[in-house]
Amino acid sequence: MNILICLSNVPDTTTKIKLVDDNKNYEKTGIQWIINPWDELALTRALELKENADAKVEKVTVITLGGKEAEPTIRKALAIGADDAIRIDAEPQDAFFVASQLAEVIKKNMYDLILCGIESSDYNGSAVGGMLAELLDIPSVSAVSMININGGEISINREIDGGKEMVSVPAPLVTVVQKGIAKEPRIASMRGIMMAKTKPLNVVPAAPVESLTEYAGFELPKPKAACKMVSPDNVKELVDLLHNEAKVI
């Protein structure tokens, strides 16, 4: 079984967003770039599965659509343990553009199990995984919190609104993963970092694809009014405020 993980290269989650170019863009220099947190968990789970002999995973590949500046993030994934990597050389435009580019590459060399994260922490699209599955015309399972492979069967836990379901779906398929899929993201060892330098990172050109949406500009949220403080000796006042002023209880 071959596993592919779609990695999105995103600003570190603590980044302060600064708008530039008349709010048409955000400041991209001086930012720490990381593997999107869910994609990092997906990679961790794929490596755990590879180490489990019953799962019979031969190879774990990572793929990113992005410019050359995404390469340190890709190398990090290789250092954590991915076997090889693909970079599609283009700037992400929208989810459809990204998914179409990924689909073009994947079609040429199909994987059994494709993992995407539930959302990128930059544009919060929650879109690429499902779009990719539709473009490849294969099943998808969303809100996945567990994946096991046993005797060629892939069993999955997914969250539904109001509970959990255990499902099984034949390969090839896309799973869109969320919290729970792995406990803690794995970190690269010194040896891993050394080995990553010699692992294959194949750069492929982009296909001609049009985006369906466009980011016209950004706005920052309005600053919040100061917090109204209530004395710890007068908890009742808080309840009164919530009841009479905010009218929420």
Place this chain on the structure above:
Amino acid sequence: MSVLVYTENWEGKFKKLSFELVSYAGKLAEMLGTSAVAVSVGNVANDELQKLGNYGAAKILSVKGTGLDKLDNQVFTSVLAQAAAQENAVAVVLSNNNTGKALAPRLSVKLRAGLVSGVTQLPSSLNPFTITKKVFSGKAFANVVVKTEIKVLTLAQNSFELVQVENKAVIQDFNANIDAGLFKTTVKDVEKQAGKVLLTDAEIVVSGGRGMKSPDNWGPIEELASLLGGATACSRPVSDEGWRPHSEHTGQTGKIIAPNLYIAIGISGAIQHLAGVSSSKYIVAINNDKEAPIFQAADYGIVGDAQKILPELVKAVHEVKAS
């Protein structure tokens, strides 16, 4: 022309979430000079379906059929695409919940329709079709232009006011053509979270962080939540430690919620935590450190020891409820 809206029922009943969706679709249809058509999958009685009319659906397509009791993303996408074609939909609205996130991207590709997820408002302009969504986990908003004729939108939960109208909807059966080979998802087991208010549905959420010190101290949090008819939540380290179930974890890597009231107790207010709760209408913070960042995000705050304040809070809420 129409605006199609996908509603979900739970054991034959609609939740507020579906009425929000229909209200939104109704208003969007008004802007576009057309009407809203709701799609309901599964066995729902006609008087329950009719409720969708009261929030603005002009027509309801009721889809019944074998195999539709469990979500298969390809099958459901195919049903929705067929409904969109029949109704000549110019927009399709789904919830930004687990099901909506599973179906909307597939539908977007099938209809070649630009997708904007997690919207909270109606479009700011129709030409070009421009709509605002949160990005960077709430640290900014983006204005997204949809370039295609058909638009797919997912609506964030609890972000749109219900709109009640005098209206009787037409109910029609809708038979989708589904290729048997499309069913590939086998559900082996279901675990339902029975009897509790769902965190994503709750209008009031009481949440505890590491400042609660031990899982044994959660009694008053649960009591407060049930007293207020709300749900309980927690910060990530609390669920990582196994003090509380993972399903309660809110924040960037957990659930993203927008209740009317979020009470954060012993939570420092890290940026990743706020990413999941900052859309709450009101935030209350209880923390013994007056410098804790949670007070920057809160509307009301008390600096003090949670163990002392919680019992008093429970008592005061009891009194207000009794009065």
